Amino acid sequence: MTSLKSGDLRTGDVARRAGYSVQQVRNLERDGVLPPATRTAKGYRVYGEIHLRSALAYRALAAGTGPTEARKIVRAAHQSPVPRFLALLDAAHAQLDAERTALRQAEDAARAISSEPLEDVRASDSMSVSELAAALGVRPSTLRHWDAEGVVVPDRDPVRGTRRYMPAQVRDARIVHQLRKAGYRIAPLRALMPELRRTHRSEEVASALAGRDADITARSKALLDGAGALSAVLSLRG
Secondary structure, eight states, rough: OTTTTTTTHHHHHHHHTOOHHHHHHHHHTTSSSOOOEOOOOOOOOBBBBHHHHHHHHHHHHHHHOHHHHHHHHHHHHHSSOOOHHHHHHHHHHHHHHHHHHHHOOOOOOOOHHHHHHOOSSOGGBOOHHHHHHHHTTSHHHHHHHHHHTTTSOOOETTTTTOBOOOOHHHHHHHHHHHHTTOOOHHHHHHHHHHHHHHSOOOHHHHHHHHHHHHHHHHHHHHHHHHHHHHHHHHHOOO
């Protein structure tokens, strides 16, 4: 049985223990995620514990930060001064913290928006694209994009054909704005918003934000797992 400390792991050993294919392990070495392997007299790759820990770190970090950032962090663990490497890891944690903060703000705002009454609605209460964009702090092109995607669809002026947002549509736009700030993507919103209009708005929004919360939690746990593997990489790097 091969030992992690013996430095005699073959490509298949690393692949099996890290959950990758043999070709993926070779690609990770090519991309600098794994340090260069030593070679036998016949040219076969020989890996050690640092290679396995690097592969495990990358796998976890890719789930937490995405593959591009994960490659950058693990390469830095091999090649960069320790403060530079730690700064990259800190930035990844800070990004998740910012997402959590935005999510909490979105939850508070969505609850307040969803509970607002829509009574005595009059045509004069409607808003133009520019007025609503200014109120939300977004560009008019953002509202046009939401309209084109079917996320927030306004009425049209019967004479001019310009967009007019009635109070219910303004409230939809405010909720979408908060969900977008919390990291919700357009495609899920396209499916979610019709349900919000048909059912109890607050419950559906809460469910959507709970899904976002679960995603952030899973990514945070993955980042924690990756940091543990990276600590071993630093020790082995010496």
